[in-house]
Amino acid sequence: MGIEFAASAASINDQRVISLMSVHSSRQRRKDARPQELLEAALSLFVEKGFAATRSEEVAQRAGVSKGTLYLYYPSKEELLKAVVRSTLAVEVAEGARLLDEHQGSATEALLGPLVDWWIRVYNSPASGVFKLLLTEMCNFPELAEFYAQEVLEPGMGVMARLLMQGVERGEFRPLDIEMAVHSIAMPFVMMCVHKHSLGACGFKDIQPEAFMRGHMHLLLSGFQAAAAPGAGHLRGHKAT
Template sequence: MAKKTERGAAPAYRRRKEHRPDEIIAAGLEEFYEHGFSGARLDRIAQSAGISRATLYLYFENKEALFAAVADHAIGTFIDSQAHELTSVEGSTRDLIERMVRTFYREIVSHKSSAILRILISEGERYPTLVERYHRIIMTRGRQTLRAILDRGIARGEIRPGPAAKFEEIIPAPAMFYLIVHMVFGAHQQIDADVFLEAHLDLLFNGLLTPEARDTT
């Protein structure tokens, strides 16, 4: 509740056009994340950023522009963080998948991506542009890498062709559950990230059923 940055007797008159936008965006992310677009108060954002309400308007044209900047920044951060993981598709398929999934969880746990997701879920309907950009950038790019891994795995005989392998998103899919539960019920139920991750990998690698049980129709 008292999240106001509290810089402790701030030196009244700071001038630093350089860092302001970042500070505002950080404060904005927090606020939009917690209250959604309509619920967000420029008042609080300004206060968190340690500036006056009017000063916001020196950096962003209006609430919507600020929101767009926040969303952009969050997405950008996400992309950057993923970028260097996707470089080489080498080694065993098992390793590749494991590395990707682990990266995923590392990102998910970070505040940022939950924030993006929550914002997209809450305000998406109102900001088709935002949704579209996010979709184009994230979804498409991630999928291509996954597809490549799967195809290569099938070609190398490491992956069993079948319905699952047709859907590249199936690889990260279970993680979404963790993300949502963490986001919504975080206060009530702490899912152990490591345990969940192991379960996820185990599912991916081995499947659930024993060979015998599979054929028991």
């Protein structure tokens, strides 16, 4: 009888230990996921309402935590926005730079292939909302504007500039004003993302992003390319979709 009781007690204790371990593991997973949940809540609210109009309490409420918990991870709303940018656009810019740096073909092929594919991926991701957020409110927050320039704008423009300069050096492109050429590539793509989260979000008919982006790049390349450039045949044989 005593042996059976001891065995039963041991079994109960084991179950309690397992239960406590399961609760601890669940709480740990929840804690580990919390920063990302806060960033997702912040991004959605910032895009919907604007950075200035969004209150920290709203971010915490949407993420299902207290305001105090939010401040444990991000001590100010400005730091929260910086974390949002780092986890979305900055990550995408780094990945785009990697893809273009690893590209082995011509500059024309890189612009029509990896670069356009990268922009389409950004357009279809939550990161596209960051463009609208920053472009509409940066002038009121100079520190955040400087942060955006350092983390996103300069690296992104830099990788496109390197690609265009390679095309010029190889005789693939005519001599270009590189800075203006980079702006000509980037600004329409940025505005497509802004449209998605402004007029597009209000029910206005959206332009087909992939068709627009590929068509736009073909138009630019027809002006970039030198006469009888090595990549010109590829462009003529590459239909805009």
